[in-house]
Each structure stands twice: as structure tokens, then as C-alpha cells.
Amino acid sequence: MTEPLPFAARLTRAPIPFDEQAGTDAARAFLDLGTELQPLIAGAAGCSPYLNTLLTREGDWLRHALSGAPETAAAQVLASLAPLPPDRLGPALRQAKRRIALLTALADLGGVWPLEEVTGWLTRLSDRAVDLSMQVLVSEEIRRGKLPGQGPDDAATAAGMVSIAMGKTGAGELNYSSDIDLICLFDDARYGAEAVEARAAFIRVTRRMTALLSDQTGEGYVFRTDLRLRPDASVTPVCLSMSAAYAYYEAEGRTWERAAYIKARPCGGDIAAGERFLAALTPFVWRKHLDFAAIQDAHDMRLRIREHRHLHGPLKVEGHNIKLGQGGIREIEFFTQTRQLIAGGRDPSLRDRTTVGGLAALAAAGWVPVDVADDLTALYRAHREVEHRLQMVQDARTHEMPSTAEGVARIAAFCGQDETAFRAGFLDRLARTDRLTEGFFAPSEAEEGPELSxxxxxxxxxxxxxxxxxxxxxxxxxxxxxxxxxxxxxxxxxxxxxxxxxxxxxxxxxxxxxxxxxxxxxxxxxxxxxxxxxxxxxxxxxxxxxxxxxxxxxxGSFFAPWPGKAALVKELADRLEAVPDYERKLDAARRWMKEWHFRVGVHHLRGLIDGFESAKEYADLAEAVIAGLWPVVGADFARKHGPAPGRGAVVLGMGSLGAARLNAASDLDLIVIYDAEGVEQSEGPRPLAARPYFARLTQAFVTALTAPMAEGRLYEVDMRLRPSGRQGPVATSLASFTAYQETEAWTWEHLALTRARVLAGEATLAADVEAVRRRVIQAKGQGAGVRADVAAMRARLAEAKPAKGAWEAKNGPGRLLDIELLAQMAALQSGSAARGVETQLASGVKGAILSVSDQTALMEAYRLLWQLQAGARLLTDRPLELERLGEGGRAFLLRETGEADAAALSARLDRAVAEAGAVISARVGGEDGETGDEG
Structure with missing residues (x-):
């Protein structure tokens, strides 16, 4: 391998000293380095007070660094860094930052390094600083006994904590005075039941790391650290568990977060755990279908940024924001990332973290013309050079050109140009960037219409x-x-x-x-x-x-991000509070629910969300309706019969509602449980004994949900999962519910309990019901007859609810109900409180009830079947027949499932159902009820 040439032999350019005296004085101090370096030293010091200060402070080190290859000098700086106590690590990192900042600036200004080398060395320093800080601070937590089960050797991988580099840090594209964007996570699977204690320690580590890197001292600072890209940053701690982060992205992740994860990579701590986390997020970031909806999101974001920053108006040099303004860096990044999001789900070659690499990949795949990619690449590099000059002047995190002619003249000199040429070139590059990118986002012309019947x-x-x-x-x-x-x-x-x-x-x-x-x-x-x-x-x-x-x-709110359940509950409560009449409240609830229900369906139809996202949103909506109407119905009932005796009642969601996964046509499985606390009757105009009080309250609530009114009905409600089914009372006391579950309930009722979830009602009663649920699951899953009962139930289901055609997703062996039945069995036998199919199957693996290969086959089938079921229920209320849907419906389902045509989807469906059915038969038993082998 050829040794790199020394620094001086690679010089190709130099700035023009803006402050000639400062430049002359600095160059005179470095006469011993030879004449080749004098213009560079003079130009750097004469344009940047910050670099002039560094030349003075790090002069002795710089003389040695510039005597050889700059790569060697930079590598030695990073290699000299080692784990030290925090009070010594901080100064060491700040010294390293000064030296790398000075060396990269001179290599950039002198044309010794291209853009990628400059940003690459800044990023390597960032990675090293973050990783060392995590090692040292986690080591202290281990020494203090704050990380359960971890020893000194675990500090090298931060005991399961990882920093995910985002934005320019993740892409290796740090600008000269950039913040570093991090998301800090920890692998909670490593800690099990002690994850809460571990989380507290990792939050301390994150806060101390941020201070260690960001605080300005007499030695300077290392990197300003920004943690705001983490999930729901306004309410979440600075370090989250991986399971919590994954659950957020699966349920609530937004398009801008998908775009942000294009550049994500682990940069410190447990790199392997970070890679596993990012691999799990792949379906969230990279949609299988061509996601053209991302164009609109990117266009809207561009406009919002311009509006927020007041970046409208004609192009001019003074005050122009080279990053966010018209024709700036962000335009090229949006252009690249949006096209990556559109097609990267099907073509992994497009998933390059870097902007230049992304453009090259898009050009190679035919998504961007080669000449356009080349032009944008050249423009991007030129914009980034100007950005670096702006920041080098005072080491300021700025992207705005100076507001004065004198300030612009300084930047022109820093770029080695006279002011007139610089201004003309700057404006020309902005206009070219705008011209190349704007057409991608701007509305297209209308086409000619067809002949009409x-x-x-x-x-x-x-x-x-x-x-x-x-x-x-x-x-x-x-x-x-x-x-x-x-x-x-x-x-x-x-x-x-x-x-x-x-x-x-x-x-x-x-x-x-x-x-x-x-x-x-x-x-x-x-x-x-x-x-x-x-x-x-x-x-x-x-x-x-x-x-x-x-x-x-x-x-403009129709395409806004999903607000989440809490916001929906508040919005509905506010809407109902404004309506005085009970009947009108019920109608208002119907109008509100249908608007949101319609929106979810449209988002799903348009590919803004997939079947799993829509399932969570439909469930959020149903929960908001229940939480919003329960007190309204209770207040109206109390007006006639007095307040509820004792602690009142709670509403449990069962089945798919309890698991928070509904489709467009789902009904609601509900149970009502009350605790009168020994109070015999209510006190009101027409008092009622406790049992009929809660029975009639439940009936009033069901009527509020199901009654057809001017605005239609809210939901169909099924209460057959209550104790004793149709023969039992519609509301059950806590004592009766507990006794029934412990002494009388059948296995199928214990299976149903694995998905039960309190949705509304008195808080302490809700906690007691959940405690009963967990206790019963722990106790009843260990019985020898569970598997035989499940096998018999499976056989009955296969006979009573056979598949209705080749495209059936729900009923039949190896299909949704069959997989859900096995998942519930796995949760019951492992004593897990998990409610969702994914987490229940995972509990089965953990409890050695299922193998990892079982889980993989079941999840592949389940995901395909749910996408098919969710899509089909949106399109039709009849059994799915793909050939009768027409072009639009078929295209929608093929996009949802990621298949090219109906034949491919049919083959995949048959294969997935067969494999899932085989797993279930082996683990539970065939339709004849004979159980398979244990384990």
C-alpha cells in the first residue's frame, strides 16, 4: 500500500487573507514549516479568528502534524484517547477536538482532503468521544452496583447501552461546527425484571455524557449533543429501553422519523445490540411498496421549514440560509432521502446513509438521471464548503450568510475568490439546485381526459x-x-x-x-x-x-401525524363537553368517530400507513370512544339513579380490542366488572340495588355504542366473553369474576384473559382487575390439560368456522385465529402478561414452548395474513375474492403485501398458511385433537 504524501505536497489552493495583518503575523510564526504552507496559514488566520487562536494554542503540535501525512496525524490523535476518569477524560477530549478541528480546517482549506475526508474525520472523533464517555461513565455505575449483574468487563460495551448516531453524525457527514444527534437506548432484554433499575443508571450516564461532551470550559467543548430525535422527546427520558422505542416506532412512527433512520447507525457502546435494534426497525423505515406518499410529506416539511424560518422571497446572498433556504443543502437531502424512501423498501441498494452515496445509488438504479445526480453531487459539495467556511470563522453553529457586504467579502476571501465572482457563483448554484429539485416536489400538469360514455x-x-x-x-x-x-x-x-x-x-x-x-x-x-x-x-x-x-x-390536519390515544380522548371529551344534551352527545360522538375512522381508512388506502399501523389507530380510536363515553353514560345514569355504589365499574376490552389491533370492520368485545364494596344500593331519585344498577348501567353503555341514530351507530358490541357467556349477568362483580376465573372458567376463558385490558373506569379497581388477570394466568397455564383443551378447541373451530375460499385470512388451519389461539396458549403456559400476538409468541420461545424457527414461521404467516385481512375489510364486507375486486382493489392488496401479482401472492399465502398450520399442529395437535410433542 502506497504511503500518503506529506501535507505540503498535496496543497491545491489557499484562502485569501481578509485581515492581512492577522494573516501575516500567523504565517511569520510558522516560517520554519517552509514557503509552501505560508499562503494557507495566512489565509486561515486572516479569515478566521477562531483558527488564528488554534494556530497559536496548538502550534507546537501542528508543526509535527504538518510534517507528514495528515491522515497519520489525525489517527494518532484518536489513538491517544483512552478511558480515563471523567475529570481527566473531558480535557483530553477537548484537546483532541482542538487538534482535529485545526487539522481538518487546514486540510479542507488547502484542498488536501475532499469533503468526505473532512466530515469523516470529524465524525470519527465524535464516535470515539461518545464511545469513551459511555465506557467510563457506565464503568462508574457498575462500580457503584447500579447495573444489576454487570461486571467490570461489561463496561467495554457499555453494559448493553448504545448511542445511535442520527443525521449527519450517522451518515459520517458532520459539518465543521455541527451538533451530534444521538438516540440513547439500552437492551432491556439483558436485564429482565431489573430493567427499571438499569434504566435509571443509563439515564444518569446519558445526562453526564451530554455534559462531558457539551459543556464549555476553559479547554473549549467537544461536541454539542442533541437528544431530541428520540421517540416522543417531550415526554420520554433521555435514554429508553429498546423495546419501548421499538413499540413507539411500530405504533406511532412518522414519515420524518423514517427519513431520519436512513442515516442511523450505532456509534458507541453496545454496537451489536444497536445493529439488532436497527435491523428490527427495517420494516418501519423501508416499506415494501413504492411509497410515493413520502413526496407529499417531504414537500410539506420543506414548506413548513421555510415558513417557520421566514425563508421566502427572492434569492440574495446576504442572510441566505445555505442549509434550509431555497436551493440549499436540505433541498438536496430531501430530494435524495424522499426517493430513497419511495423505492428503498424493494431495492436495498438504495439504502445508503450518505447524501452523495444515495444520489449515486439512485442514479445507478435509474431513479435519478445520471447527469442530475452528478450535478446535485457537485452542488452539494460546493454548498457544504461554503457552510464550513461560515462555521470556521468563529466556530459558530450557523448556516446563514453574513448580513453585511463586509461579512460576505470575508466568506468570499475564505473561499479563495474575489467578492464579485463569489456572489455570482453562489447565486447560480442556489438557482441550479432549486431548478433541479423543485420539479420533483411541485404539482404536475393535468393530463387530457378520456372519452366519456x-x-x-x-x-x-x-x-x-x-x-x-x-x-x-x-x-x-x-x-x-x-x-x-x-x-x-x-x-x-x-x-x-x-x-x-x-x-x-x-x-x-x-x-x-x-x-x-x-x-x-x-x-x-x-x-x-x-x-x-x-x-x-x-x-x-x-x-x-x-x-x-x-x-x-x-x-391541513387530515394528513397530520396520528395524535395518539391520549390526544383523542381529550379531543372527544372537549367535543362532548360542549354539547349539553345526552342524545346530542351520542350523535356528536358518532360524527367524531366516523371522521377519524374515515381518516384511518384513507391513510391505509393511500399507503400513508400499513395494515399494522391502521390496526393500532383503529384500536386507539375505539379506546378513545369507550374512555370518552363511559363517564358520559355514567353521569346520565347517576342523574336518575345516583352515583355508582362503591368503587364503580371498569370496562375491559377483550379479543382484538384488548390486543389493540382492530380492522376497519371490527366489533368490540367488552366485559364490565364492578366493585360495590358492600354498598347494597345507590342513593338517588330512583335508587337501585348494586347488581341491577351495574347491569343497567352496562346496558345503557352498550346502547350508547350500538344504537342506530341520525349519525349511525358507533360499533357492534359482543359481550359473550363475560363469565358464563350469554347466561351470565352483563356486569360481574370483582369477587364473582375472581372466583369464576379461579374455580369455574374453562381453558378457553383463560386464553381470552391473556388479551384482556382495562380501557375505562376507576383506577384502583382497574389495577385490582389487572392483578387478578396476571394471577390467574400464572396459576392456570400450568395445568396438564391446557394443551389438550386447546387442541380440542382448534378442532371445533376448524369445523365451525372453515376458510371461505382460497383468499381467507381469518378462519381455518394456519390462519389468523389459529395463530392467535397458539399465541394465547403460549402466553398462558408461560405465565406471560403479554397481550399482542408478537409478544405472546416471544413469551412462548422464552418459555421453551416454541422454538425460534416456530416463531419465525408463525410471524411471517401472521404478518401476511393480517395485511390481507386488514386490507380486505377496508375494501369489502364480503369474503375476499381477489379476481372480483377490480384493478384498484387488487393493486392495493398487492402493494400492502409487497407482491408483484395475484399468482405470487397466492403462492406465498398457501406456503405461509401451510407452514404455520404445520407448526401449530406440531405444538398443539391436529384437527382431531391429538396433541403434539412437548417442548
Whole structure:
């Protein structure tokens, strides 16, 4: 391997000293280095007070560093760093930062290193600083006995803690004065029941690490550290467990977080654990289908950034933000990352962390023209050089050009140019960047419309009489939109039916200018309306009857991130509080629920979320309705019969609701449990004994959910999972519930209990019910007859609920109910409190009830079947027949499942069902009820 040339032999350029005297004085101090280096030293010191200070402070070290290859000098700086006590490590890291900062600046200014080397060495220092800080601080926690089960040797991998580098840190692209973006996690599987104690220690480590790296001392600072990219940063601790982080991303992760994880990599601590975590997040970041919805998200984010930072207006040099402004660095990054998100799920070659590497990969795969990728790469490098010069002046975290002509002249000199040439080149690069990237995000022109059938022509001719199309302005806008609407409608499975659904939507609009302007600015919304009309009959019918639901779209909130259950509960409570009448409250709840339900369906249909995300959102919505209506019903009931005796009652969600995974057509499995605490009857205008009080309260609640009113019904409710089923009382006392579960309940009822979850009601009673649930699961899963009971139940289910056709996802051997049954058995036998299929199967592996290969086969089948089931229930209320869905429905299901065509999906479905069925038969027993081998 050829030795790299010395620093001086590789010089290709130098800045022009802006402050000539400062430059001359600095160069004179380094006369011993030879004449080749004098222009570089003078230019650096004459343009940057910060570098001038470093030249003075680190002059002796620099003389040695510049005598050879800069790579050798930089590597020696990093190699000299070792674990030291915090009071000594801080100064050592700050000295290393000064030296790497000085060396990289000179190598950058002199053209010795390209951009990737400059940012690469800054990133290597960041990695080393983070890793050493974690080792040292975790070692102290181990020494103090604060990390259960860990010894001194575990400090080398931070005892299971890892820092995930995000943004430019993750990509190895740190700018000269950059923050480092970190997400700090720990492997809670390593600690089991002692994870809570470990978490407290890792939170301390994270806080101390941040101070060690970020605090400004007389020695300077190492890196400002930013932890705000972690999940739900406003409410979560600075270090999270990996399971908590994974659960967040699976349930609530947003498009911007997916984009952020393109660049993520472990940079310190337990690197292997970090790699496992990122591998588990792959389905979240990289969607299997072509995710064109990311374009709209990126476009919206660009506009929000510009609006927030007031970055509008004509291009000019003074004050322009080279990172966030028009034609800046972020435009190129968004262009690259958005295209990576669109296609990277199917093509792993596109998953490059770096911007330059990402552009090259996109060009190689044909997603970006080669000349465009080359131009953007050159522009990106030029922008980053200007960014570095801005930051080198005073080591300031800035991206804005100076606001004065004098300040611009300094940056021009720093770039080795006269001011006039610099200004012209700067503006030209911004304009070229804007031209190359803006077309990707800007709305496209409308296409010519198709020839219309006689029926379609008659419908279209009637549009001119609708309120939304009476104004000249509305007609003018819609005239440009109509060809796009009609062309897209012509591709629907049944164009005439889709057109009628669109006709109903237009007829119901009170005004059109605002909506049509929205469509014009966001052509993707045309596809949204047409997709609804041509693919999902239930959603289309709702839209034609409730066009006002698009108020949220007009207001911009329709495509906002999912707010989460807590926000939904508050919103519904506020909505109901504003309505005085009980019946009107129930109607208001219906309108509210249907708007959100519609939104979830549309997001799913459009690919903004997948079947698992929609399942969580439908469950959040149902829980919010239950939590919102339970006190409303209780207050109305108490007005007649007095407050509830004792502690009142709680509502348990069972089945899919308890597991927080619903589809578009799910009903709700509920149980009500009360505790009158010995109080015999209520006190009110019409007092009731405790048992009938809670029975009638439960009936009132079920009526509130199920009664058809002007706005329809909320949900169908099934209460057959209560003790003794249909023969038992609709509300059960805590004592009776406990006794029944401990002495009378069948195995299938204990299985159902594994998914039970309190959704509303008195807090202490909720805690007691959960304690009973856990105790019963622990006690009843150990019986010898559990597996035989499950095998018999499986056989009965196979006979009573056979698969309805080849595309059945729910019923039949190896399908959803079969897998869920095995998962519940695994949770019961292992005594696990887990409710979700994934976690229940994992508990089965942990308890040696299932093997890892069993789990893999079951999860592969389960995920495919759920995507199919969730998609099918959105499209139709009939048994799924793929060939009868039409083009739109088939395309949706193929996108959801990631398959190219129906034949491929059919083959995969058959294979997955067969493999899952074989596992279940081996672990539980066949349909004849004979159990398989243990273990």
C-alpha cells in the first residue's frame, strides 16, 4: 500500500487573507514549516479568528502534524484517547477536538482532503468521544452496583447501552461546527425484571455524557449533543429501553422519523445490540411498496421549514440560509432521502446513509438521471464548503450568510475568490439546485381526459348546476382539474360507479374554490378521491354522504401525524363537553368517530400507513370512544339513579380490542366488572340495588355504542366473553369474576384473559382487575390439560368456522385465529402478561414452548395474513375474492403485501398458511385433537 504524501505536497489552493495583518503575523510564526504552507496559514488566520487562536494554542503540535501525512496525524490523535476518569477524560477530549478541528480546517482549506475526508474525520472523533464517555461513565455505575449483574468487563460495551448516531453524525457527514444527534437506548432484554433499575443508571450516564461532551470550559467543548430525535422527546427520558422505542416506532412512527433512520447507525457502546435494534426497525423505515406518499410529506416539511424560518422571497446572498433556504443543502437531502424512501423498501441498494452515496445509488438504479445526480453531487459539495467556511470563522453553529457586504467579502476571501465572482457563483448554484429539485416536489400538469360514455357524459354535464361550481373562479379551477379526475376514474374497477361516488361528493360541497385550489396545489389528493371512489365502496359511500369530512383536509390536519390515544380522548371529551344534551352527545360522538375512522381508512388506502399501523389507530380510536363515553353514560345514569355504589365499574376490552389491533370492520368485545364494596344500593331519585344498577348501567353503555341514530351507530358490541357467556349477568362483580376465573372458567376463558385490558373506569379497581388477570394466568397455564383443551378447541373451530375460499385470512388451519389461539396458549403456559400476538409468541420461545424457527414461521404467516385481512375489510364486507375486486382493489392488496401479482401472492399465502398450520399442529395437535410433542 502506497504511503500518503506529506501535507505540503498535496496543497491545491489557499484562502485569501481578509485581515492581512492577522494573516501575516500567523504565517511569520510558522516560517520554519517552509514557503509552501505560508499562503494557507495566512489565509486561515486572516479569515478566521477562531483558527488564528488554534494556530497559536496548538502550534507546537501542528508543526509535527504538518510534517507528514495528515491522515497519520489525525489517527494518532484518536489513538491517544483512552478511558480515563471523567475529570481527566473531558480535557483530553477537548484537546483532541482542538487538534482535529485545526487539522481538518487546514486540510479542507488547502484542498488536501475532499469533503468526505473532512466530515469523516470529524465524525470519527465524535464516535470515539461518545464511545469513551459511555465506557467510563457506565464503568462508574457498575462500580457503584447500579447495573444489576454487570461486571467490570461489561463496561467495554457499555453494559448493553448504545448511542445511535442520527443525521449527519450517522451518515459520517458532520459539518465543521455541527451538533451530534444521538438516540440513547439500552437492551432491556439483558436485564429482565431489573430493567427499571438499569434504566435509571443509563439515564444518569446519558445526562453526564451530554455534559462531558457539551459543556464549555476553559479547554473549549467537544461536541454539542442533541437528544431530541428520540421517540416522543417531550415526554420520554433521555435514554429508553429498546423495546419501548421499538413499540413507539411500530405504533406511532412518522414519515420524518423514517427519513431520519436512513442515516442511523450505532456509534458507541453496545454496537451489536444497536445493529439488532436497527435491523428490527427495517420494516418501519423501508416499506415494501413504492411509497410515493413520502413526496407529499417531504414537500410539506420543506414548506413548513421555510415558513417557520421566514425563508421566502427572492434569492440574495446576504442572510441566505445555505442549509434550509431555497436551493440549499436540505433541498438536496430531501430530494435524495424522499426517493430513497419511495423505492428503498424493494431495492436495498438504495439504502445508503450518505447524501452523495444515495444520489449515486439512485442514479445507478435509474431513479435519478445520471447527469442530475452528478450535478446535485457537485452542488452539494460546493454548498457544504461554503457552510464550513461560515462555521470556521468563529466556530459558530450557523448556516446563514453574513448580513453585511463586509461579512460576505470575508466568506468570499475564505473561499479563495474575489467578492464579485463569489456572489455570482453562489447565486447560480442556489438557482441550479432549486431548478433541479423543485420539479420533483411541485404539482404536475393535468393530463387530457378520456372519452366519456353516454352515462358518464350525462353526469358530468350536470356538474355546472352544483353549488360548488357556480362561481366563475371555481369553474376555472375545476376546468383544469377535470381531465385528471376523469382519466383516473377511467382506470377504476367500475368507472361509472366511481364517477357516481365522485358526483355525490361534488354535489354535497357548499363551495368549491378552496377545495379545488387544494386539489390543484396537491394533485395527490385527486388520486385520493379517485382511489376512494374506485377502490373502497364503503369509504366512497361515506364520502358521498359526508363531504364535510374533507374540512380536515382543507385545514391541513387530515394528513397530520396520528395524535395518539391520549390526544383523542381529550379531543372527544372537549367535543362532548360542549354539547349539553345526552342524545346530542351520542350523535356528536358518532360524527367524531366516523371522521377519524374515515381518516384511518384513507391513510391505509393511500399507503400513508400499513395494515399494522391502521390496526393500532383503529384500536386507539375505539379506546378513545369507550374512555370518552363511559363517564358520559355514567353521569346520565347517576342523574336518575345516583352515583355508582362503591368503587364503580371498569370496562375491559377483550379479543382484538384488548390486543389493540382492530380492522376497519371490527366489533368490540367488552366485559364490565364492578366493585360495590358492600354498598347494597345507590342513593338517588330512583335508587337501585348494586347488581341491577351495574347491569343497567352496562346496558345503557352498550346502547350508547350500538344504537342506530341520525349519525349511525358507533360499533357492534359482543359481550359473550363475560363469565358464563350469554347466561351470565352483563356486569360481574370483582369477587364473582375472581372466583369464576379461579374455580369455574374453562381453558378457553383463560386464553381470552391473556388479551384482556382495562380501557375505562376507576383506577384502583382497574389495577385490582389487572392483578387478578396476571394471577390467574400464572396459576392456570400450568395445568396438564391446557394443551389438550386447546387442541380440542382448534378442532371445533376448524369445523365451525372453515376458510371461505382460497383468499381467507381469518378462519381455518394456519390462519389468523389459529395463530392467535397458539399465541394465547403460549402466553398462558408461560405465565406471560403479554397481550399482542408478537409478544405472546416471544413469551412462548422464552418459555421453551416454541422454538425460534416456530416463531419465525408463525410471524411471517401472521404478518401476511393480517395485511390481507386488514386490507380486505377496508375494501369489502364480503369474503375476499381477489379476481372480483377490480384493478384498484387488487393493486392495493398487492402493494400492502409487497407482491408483484395475484399468482405470487397466492403462492406465498398457501406456503405461509401451510407452514404455520404445520407448526401449530406440531405444538398443539391436529384437527382431531391429538396433541403434539412437548417442548
Amino acid at each position: 353516454e352515462t358518464a357524459r350525462a353526469i358530468v354535464q350536470g356538474w355546472g348546476s352544483y353549488p360548488a361550481l357556480r362561481s366563475d373562479r371555481a369553474q376555472g379551477i375545476f376546468r383544469r382539474l377535470r381531465p385528471a379526475f376523469l382519466k383516473r376514474l377511467s382506470r377504476a374497477a367500475n368507472p361509472d360507479e366511481a364517477l357516481m361516488a365522485l358526483d355525490g361528493f361534488l354535489k354535497g360541497l357548499p363551495a368549491g374554490v378552496q377545495v379545488f385550489s387544494l386539489f390543484q396545489a396537491n394533485p395527490a389528493l385527486i388520486d385520493l378521491i379517485v382511489d376512494i371512489a374506485g377502490t373502497a365502496p364503503e369509504l366512497a359511500a361515506y364520502l358521498s354522504r359526508n363531504s364535510s369530512v374533507l374540512d380536515a383536509v382543507i385545514g
